[in-house]
Amino acid sequence: MTGKERFEQHLKRHPHAHRPVAAKPHLSRRMFFQLAGSGLLCSYLPDRALAQSAPRITTNYEVTPINRAKNVIFILLTGAPSHTDTFDFKQSVDSPLDLLKPDTVNGIAWPFGILPNLGQATKEFTIVRSVRAWALVHSLAQTWSQIGRSPAGVLGDVAPNIGSVVALEKAGERGADQVFPTFLALNSDSGVGSGYFSSSYAPFRVTPAAAGIRNTSNPSDPNGTGRFAERWALLRNLDGSLRRDGALGKGPSDMDAFYESAKGMMYNPAVNEAFSFTAEKSARYGSTGFGNACLVASQVLAANQGTRFVQISYGSWDHHVGIYTPMENDQGRAKLPGMAKTLDDGLSALLADLKASGALDETLIVMTGEFGRTVGALTSSAGRDHHVQQFAFFAGAGVVGGRVIGATDATGAAVVESGWSRQREIRPEDIEATIYSAMGINWTTVRYDDPFGRGFYYVPDSDSDVYGPINELWAS
Missing domain, CATH: 1.10.287 (Helix Hairpins)
Structure with missing residues (x-):
């Protein structure tokens, strides 16, 4: 049975698992678990801090992970950027060509007007265009992207962040002198926490500041x-x-x-050095909140103090109205031109610095939104609404750059070529499996320590091989 056939059988067996639902009440079980471990001390302690009774753990398949990444930087573009104006560029009747300045580089159509630096660095990354979201509700789809499964599923409310799984799996690799948190979340205060896992695997949430982390010393x-x-x-x-x-x-x-x-x-001088920065360094990354997060991520990984997974959130890209409003007319740079410049400045500098230091060879960068935006002509409000088609960006850790995997139709509305062995569209669960594989983690692992005794699958339905890593990222 092919991967596509297994996938179709999975959808028939679980038709409700992927149905869009309304946002949940404000205080869910997930939030309860997050709040239970959200104190300053509890939120960032290293993985070895809490001892758990050893659960029964199984794997459904003998798999061979790619195992090329020591670290992961996961960038979540909250609010959902327009894929056809950025990483799956398609010229439409309403495209402002003087703003977007489309051209072709390495055979890739590219909007040089809003992403000029990344346009010059396309050989460093691969774009996956055959990605589709399961849901079109922001909170639901953002959570889905971080836990790699339906938040409305049986374990959805208590499922841990992908970063928490990495933190747990890499706990035994920490050195006795490493004091940084394994899972660091920058500008991600509303991001998913450790779920039912111990709070020792929760993200340490930080908003980068030039002065570094507060309260680590006393005058x-x-x-x-x-x-x-x-x-x-x-x-x-x-x-x-x-x-x-x-x-x-x-x-x-x-x-x-x-x-x-x-x-x-x-x-600890290592803390000050990694989490603080000068105005000059910040300027190289764009002097923005997102740029500062990219700078701190680079410095933290260079410190080699135990951090293995960094999540950066950047939004909101929810451009229902006036998507092409120029920066000079848009306070806060909240529309596409200004936000794209911020992304372009910060991410291009991160790629350049990691490459210069050699860290890019062992650091996987993954970037995606929760879904995409409507294609073709703009709405009556000169914006773009929610759409399931989206993209994913991969760089580093041996990923072969300068390529596009998968293809969409002329407007960017639907997948016409999946570009990978499973011969179907790529889902958040597949991106999750790709991250685990890159980190040397068996994505078919099942832990029997969840609060409901159901068995927590690192990637859902591993027993039927429905989802799996995008190995084509590493194929030359």
Whole structure:
């Protein structure tokens, strides 16, 4: 049976799993689990902090992961950018050619007017154009992109972020002297957390700032050898032994690990160097929030302090009205021209710096939105509405650049060529499997420690091989 046939059988067996649904109530079970571990100390402690009883783990297939990436940078373009104005460029009747300035580079139609730097760097990345979303509700599709499954499914509310799975899988590879969180989320305060996993695998959420991370030192004790050291010693003397030996139960023991992890980042010059930056460095990345996130991601990975997965969120691309409004007329650069410039400046600088340092060879960059936008003529509001066709961007970790995988029709509305072995459109679950494969993780793994006893599949339906990695990214 071919991959496409297995996929079609899967859709028949689970017709409701991929049906768009309305946004959930504000406080879902997922949010409860996130809130339960969202304190400053709990949100970023390294993976080794909490001990869990070993669950039963199985794999459904003997697979060979690509295993080319040491790190992952996952960029989520929230709000859904117009694919046909950017990475699947199609000229329409309403395309402002003087703004977009389309041309062809390496056989790829490209909007040099809004993405000039990336247009000069196409040999460094591959665009996948045969990607389609399952849902057209922002909150639903954004969550889907981060957990690689339907948020409306049985385990959807408690499924962990892809980054949390990476953090758990890579926990044993951390060095004793590595104090950074394994999973770092930049400008991603509303991103998915660790789900039912321990909060030790939750993202450490940071909004990059020139001064770095706040509260990692105290002006009245600049070296941490005075008042801070005294209070730390007092805390340990009062109940440290009780917390460490478990006499007070699991909760206090877990908190002891949280405190130890937090202390590792206090008064630490590596933290200051990785998370702070000068105005000059920021300018190279565009002097924007997104650019600063790309800069910090590069510095954090260069520090080699244990971070393996970085998520960066950048939005909102929800351009229902006036999508082509020029930057000079658009306060906050909230429309396509301004947002594309911010993306172009930050991402091109990230690619250049990672390549110059050699880190691009071991860092997989993945970028996508939650869906795309309507094609052809603009709406009556001079914008573009929601559409299931979208794109994915891959670079680094041995990905063969300068190519396009898959193709859409003349307007960009539908897939006409999948471009990969499964001979069907590519879904978020396949992107998830690709990330795991690149990191050397068996994507068919099933853990039997979920709260409902159903078995948590790293990638859904691994027992029937419905989804899988896009190996063509590495094929020359």
